[in-house]
Amino acid sequence: SAGAYGAATVWVADDQRLGAPLPQPRVDVLAKLVRDEGYDTVLFAQSVLAADVAAGLAARLDAGLNWGLTDLSADGTAKAPQLQDTVIVDVSWSSEVKLGMFRAGALDATETGRSAEIKDAAVELEDFSTQAEMVEQAHAEQQGPSIEDADVIVAGGRGLGEPEKFALAEELAQALGGAVAATRAVVDAGWYPYSAQVGQTGKTVSPKLYVALGISGAIQHKVGMQGSNVIVAINKDANAPIFEFADLGVVGDLHEIVPKLVELVRARKG
Numbered sequence: 001s002a003g004a005y006g007a008a009t010v011w012v013a014d015d016q017r018l019g020a021p022l023p024q025p026r027v028d029v030l031a032k033l034v035r036d037e038g039y040d041t042v043l044f045a046q047s048v049l050a051a052d053v054a055a056g057l058a059a060r061l062d063a064g065l066n067w068g069l070t071d072l073s074a075d076g077t078a079k080a081p082q083l084q085d086t087v088i089v090d091v092s093w094s095s096e097v098k099l100g101m102f103r104a105g106a107l108d109a110t111e112t113g114r115s116a117e118i119k120d121a122a123v124e125l126e127d128f129s130t131q132a133e134m135v136e137q138a139h140a141e142q143q144g145p146s147i148e149d150a151d152v153i154v155a156g157g158r159g160l161g162e163p164e165k166f167a168l169a170e171e172l173a174q175a176l177g178g179a180v181a182a183t184r185a186v187v188d189a190g191w192y193p194y195s196a197q198v199g200q201t202g203k204t205v206s207p208k209l210y211v212a213l214g215i216s217g218a219i220q221h222k223v224g225m226q227g228s229n230v231i232v233a234i235n236k237d238a239n240a241p242i243f244e245f246a247d248l249g250v251v252g253d254l255h256e257i258v259p260k261l262v263e264l265v266r267a268r269k270g
């Protein structure tokens, strides 16, 4: 399906040695492709594995890597928010091969209606690339989309009052087909897992809709979610900082509002 979104060629490296999510074998395949095909730009979508692969490829090709990008221009410059997103910096590359890592959700895929040519990529691995072995892999249990991928996020903060009340956030997220996120205050208190934390020391997300329940809107939280298309905040304090950057603010008790909202969303969805 990459062809439908603009890819002219899709390279397939179908080899069981690439099965485990380890970076070095992927670096081998990519480095050979870049050298053989003369590609001058390699772009990654941010993830833990992509970060490892991009860093390895940068070292292998002596290429510059720009990180946390949100846009790329045809003139070879890119946009990179810095200093907790308070400034947007134009960055470029001085190396021949340019590597860029994009923030998750920074770009929307656009259908072009074309289709791609599918080619097999040669898999020739360096000896040192096969020295690491995946011994065990564990995934956090999760239902529904992850917060990095979700179009809708319902985030809960200390205003929920107690850990059990995260059920409200979960119900609303389920009704909207979204994922649940949390502030550091509630993660530190053990109400919700760290994997759901949004902010400076958590994840950066940019969904289409971010619903903040009982969240004050501290700068450390804001930097992780201010890229959301539409921010809706429910908070009982009309002076809460979150209302300074929310698109829609509802002043009131979330315990009264959210159950009604869930009912309404369910009724609307039939």
Ligand SMILES: Cc1cc2nc3c(=O)[nH]c(=O)nc-3n(C[C@H](O)[C@H](O)[C@H](O)COP(=O)(O)OP(=O)(O)OC[C@H]3O[C@@H](n4cnc5c(N)ncnc54)[C@H](O)[C@@H]3O)c2cc1C
Binding pocket: 156, 157, 158, 159, 160, 182, 183, 184, 185, 186, 197, 198, 199, 200, 201, 202, 203, 213, 214, 215, 216, 217, 218, 219, 220, 221, 224, 234, 235, 236, 237, 240, 252, 253, 254, 255
């Ligand atoms: C170095 C550093 C890094 C940090 N990193 C992060 C980070 O990554 N992510 C993050 O989130 N925070 C981070 N923080 C913490 C941040 O400063 C805030 O303390 C935290 O975001 C506050 O979480 P909160 O909004 O849930 O809680 P609070 O600030 O306590 O806000 C709770 C809100 O709920 C409202 N409320 C209460 N009851 C109700 C009700 N019944 N109905 C509706 N509203 C109600 C209150 O009016 C209040 O506005 C960091 C702090 C530091 C110093």
